[in-house]
Each structure stands twice: as C-alpha cells, then as structure tokens.
Amino acid sequence: MRIFIVGAGSLGMMYGLRLARGGARITFVTRSVEQASLIAGKGGKLVEDGEEFVVVAKAVSMSDGMALAEDELPGAGDWIWITVKQAHLTDELLASVSSLSARGAAVLCLQNGIGHLPRIAAALPAGTLIVPAISTEGALRESPDIVRYTGRGTLMFGPLRPGKTNAEEEEITQKMLVSVLEEAGITAELSNQMENRIYEKLLINAVINPLTAIFGVKNGELPLHPSRLRLMSALFMESRAILARSGLNEEYGSWEKVLAVCEATAANESSMLRDVQSGRATEIDWINGGIAGLAREAGIPSPLNDAVAAMVRALH
Ligand SMILES: NC(=O)C1=CN([C@@H]2O[C@H](COP(=O)(O)OP(=O)(O)OC[C@H]3O[C@@H](n4cnc5c(N)ncnc54)[C@H](OP(=O)(O)O)[C@@H]3O)[C@@H](O)[C@H]2O)C=CC1
Ligand SMILES: CC(C)(CO)C(=O)C(=O)O
DSSP states (O other), rough: OEEEEOOOOOHHHHHHHHHHHHTTTEEEEOOOOHHHHHHHOEEEEEEETEEEEEEEEEEEEEEHHOOOOOOOOOOOOOOEEEEEEEGOHHHHHHHHHHHGGSSSOOEOOSSSSSHHHHHHHHHHHHHHOOOEEEOOEEEEEETEEEEEEEEOOEEEEEEEEOOTTTHHHHHHHHHHHEEEHHHOOOEEEOOSSSHHHHHHHOOOOOOOHHHHHHHHHOOGGGGGHHHHHHHHHHHHHHHHHHHHHOOTTSSOOOHHHOOOHHHHHTTTOOOHHHHHHHOOOGGEEEEEHHHHHHHHHHHOHHHHHHHHHHHHHHOO
C-alpha cells in the first residue's frame, strides 16, 4: 500500500513523517517544488516529545505529480489523503486529485468542518471510495521541512453512511489502512458513527475556535472568564440544537466534552486564532458557517453562529 499525502502542512507532515518513519510507503504531494525537494532531499524533521527525527520520504509538487510515470501513480489498494485546509479545496486542486485517483485509489479526507465531502465526491471519478476522517491529534508545522507533533489522540475514519452494497470490500481496504497506521505507532480506529463524530468535532470547533479567535486567548483560558463561559454555553446550546435537528445523536457532543477539550489543549492556540494572527483565511465558513447552513436548511435561526462567523470574517 502506498499513501499519497496531498498537502504537506501541519497534519499532512505529522502523519506522513510518522508513517514513513514506521516503514510505510509515503509520497508527499506538495504545493511547491521547493518543499518537495527539501523533504525528498535532506528529509523532513518531526519533533516529538523533545526528540527530533529526520525522515526522508518521496515528495513531488502537485504539478510534477501530474507527470509521474504510470507505475508511480496511486492505484487500487493505495490511498490518497487530502490534508489541505477547506479553503484550499479549489476546483483546480480537486481536478488534480481526481486525476491522481483515476486508477482506483481510495481517498481519505481529514478536514475539520463540513461541506467538503459532497464537493470532493462531485469532483472525483464515480465509484471512488471516499472516507471521511477525524483526527484528535495536534500538529504544528514550523517551517516547510519541520513539524511539531503537539498532541496525542486518535485518527478515526469510516463510511459516512454504512451499509452500502460493496461495504465488505471497502471495509477490508480501510482495515488495511488501520494496520499500516498501527505498525507506525499511530492510534487509529474504524468507526461506523462518522456522521456523529464529524458533528461532535464540528460542535467542539464551533464553540472553541471562533471565541478564542475573537478574544485572542488560548483554549485553556476561554472558560476561565465568567462572561466568556456564558458565551461558550450559549453558542454550544444553539449549535447542539441545530446539529441534533441534522441527526447528531444525544450520546455525542456534550458540554462536558467541550470543556474537557479546552482543558486537554489548554496551552494551545486554536487553529482559527493562529490563522487570524498570521493573516491567513480561517475555516469559519465550514465551521460556524456550516452550522448556519444546516440551520437554514432546517428553517431555524442561528443568530449566534451568524454573529461569530461575521466577527471572525471581519478579523480576516
Ligand atoms: N493541524 C492540526 O493539528 C489539525 C488539523 N485538522 C484539519 O486538517 C486540515 C489541514 O490542517 P493543517 O494541516 O493544520 O493546515 P496547514 O495550513 O498547516 O496545511 C495545509 C497544507 O496544504 C497545502 N496546500 C494548499 N493548497 C495546495 C495545493 N493546491 N496542492 C498541494 N498542497 C496544497 C499547503 O501548502 P503550502 O504550505 O505551500 O501553503 C499546506 O502545506 C484542516 O481542515 C484542519 O482543520 C484537524 C485536526 C488537527
Ligand atoms: C480542538 C481544537 C480547538 C484544538 O485546538 C482544534 O481542533 C483547532 O484548534 O482547530
């Protein structure tokens, strides 16, 4: 099995280097020729628990990837991981991923937020196995060839709607990926509850990300101020109710879990705060904007999600 990682950013580098270190056959597909030559030349550096690991792996830029020889391209039994941000999922990128996946590779989608799966499905060849994934791990790329592994967690993936006709064959493909991940020491889990898990992660991001970005505080500081805690709670209640209307099961997405994530990631700046501070586009349109979209579909209001989305867009 070969794994092609499209997007050598924080998450893509962290998983790709850990997998390559564990013996998996990785090819990074980068945006720039420079980053590909760095990783394939002197290697990428993974900083984990104070130790540094330099790992050399195959890497091509997206444009060079389109010109790979037939036997170097992904085929049946291989995986393409899409590890770019929501805003990077342009028609051009999706067309490139579509030609990479034309020989039958399965595609794993690691984006936070919602809205990307139907877009990816519409762009890829009919019959492509497209698997949503949720990662509770943390990573921060410090330079094009250095990534810091900032938080342990689990990579969960599985069918969005279980019970399709070729489910057995697809399950084998996914179980093989779990084995490769485990061999590399990565905690991975197959789930038949991906819709609930995606909505649960969305709920956590919908409360923590915009408020940390607006107030400029770390995740652990957010609930410490009583007024911020009240805002968190109100945004949670509104978002939870909207997601429940869209199918979120009551076992998933509790208030306690949101507080637990603040505590577990207390020293972290959320990805949205980091994006705002660095002047990059945030994922607000696919997080609170995504929840507001679900509310519109259900014919219910989403005033707090609309408000925080407008505020974060104003910070862009
Ligand atoms: N970081 C984390 O800890 C976690 C992230 N996530 C989710 O994972 C997704 C990725 O996040 P993250 O890794 O942090 O984001 P980053 O911004 O660090 O990485 C995105 C990468 O995509 C690359 N890219 C953009 N366009 C293209 C293109 N056309 N071709 C090839 N590469 C491209 C960028 O290239 P370049 O460097 O050249 O700009 C960059 O390396 C997000 O949806 C995020 O919410 C989920 C859980 C944890
Ligand atoms: C869980 C959380 C809030 C951790 O920082 C995150 O996923 C993010 O920052 O996007």
